[in-house]
Amino acid sequence: MSSKLPAYTIKRSKRKTLSIYIERDGTVSVLAPEHNTDTEIETIVTQKSYQIYKHLAEHVELNATRTQREIANGExxxxxxxxxxxxxxxxxxxxxxxxxxxxxxxxxxxxEAQEVFKTFYREKALPRITSRVEYYKGQMGVTPGTIRVMELHNRWASCSRKGDLNFHWKCLMAPLTVIDYIIVHEMAHLIHENHSEAFWNVVDKILPDYRERKSWLKFNGAGMDL
Ligand SMILES: [Zn+2]
Incomplete structure (x- = not known):
């Protein structure tokens, strides 16, 4: 019995290995080396179809909270x-x-409601995040640089080599406990630049329940939008 293959798009390039991934819009892309034939690719996709469907299901679940908000009374x-x-x-x-x-x-x-809302979140975010960074920096033994609130692509926060911290204005849509997690996570990167075990130990020391906060963000993140 043959199982149905997920629909996918092939993108060939000068790469050595084949990789399959799910795009933000839920479509499946196969990045393949130039020498792979369509048949070879199909064989690999068939072998991996169970995992692909599993990831697709997860993608649907993670994006279930995504909504298109209307600027109207009651929204x-x-x-x-x-x-x-x-x-x-x-x-x-x-x-x-x-x-x-x-x-x-x-x-x-x-x-211009979108812009008005963004300004609102930005203005609320800066003092709130700044005071939480102040609160945690002693405990963590780090000295962050400038704190900024901005629009970041696909991430809640980022830090520079100089130690400046950037936060997405959307952070203010999350509960305070989750905002603290985003802040502590980013500040922990001032100690470890990676997501190693040592990094997570730093987060765990400050927020022993960080896993709950992290999973809230994973499942509700897509809904945190205008
Ligand atoms: Zn990180």
Whole structure:
């Protein structure tokens, strides 16, 4: 009995080995060396089809929380791990505010809502993250450089060789415990640049329950968006 093969796209290049991976949109790509024939590739894909389907299922699960938010009354937006419904208002002192369990956005800014929200998260993120970095740096024995909040590609935070720390503004959509995990994780990279056992030991010493926080992020990360 032959099992159904997953659909895949072949990309040949000057590489030595073949690798199969799932793109962000859920399609399967096979990166193959130039000498591999289509039949050879199909044989390998057949051999690995069980693992591919397993990864595809995981991809679907991880992206189940991804949503397209609308700028309309009643739509919900995340802040510190909780959902707040949006209410469009005629006039108020600031473009966007979080008050009494609601996000209030000025109606006239509807078309630029994404930018308004981003600014809101950025402004809230910097002082909050800075004070948590201050809190942990003594315990961890590290001296971070400049802290910045920005838009990062496919990651929650990054650090430079100089010790500067960058955080994605989306971090503010996560619960405080998860934000602390992102911060401690990045600060631990000031000690170990890799994800070695020694690195995870540093994280574990500061946050013994980091695994829970890490898995929250894994399963809810895709939903942390505008
Ligand atoms: Zn890392």
């Amino acid at each position: 919900s937006f995340l802040y510190l791990g909780r959902n707040y419904r949006l209410q469009l208002v005629k006039d108020q002192d600031v473009p966007l505010k979080l008050k009494d369990g609601h996000f209030y956005l000025m109606n006239t800014l509807k078309d």
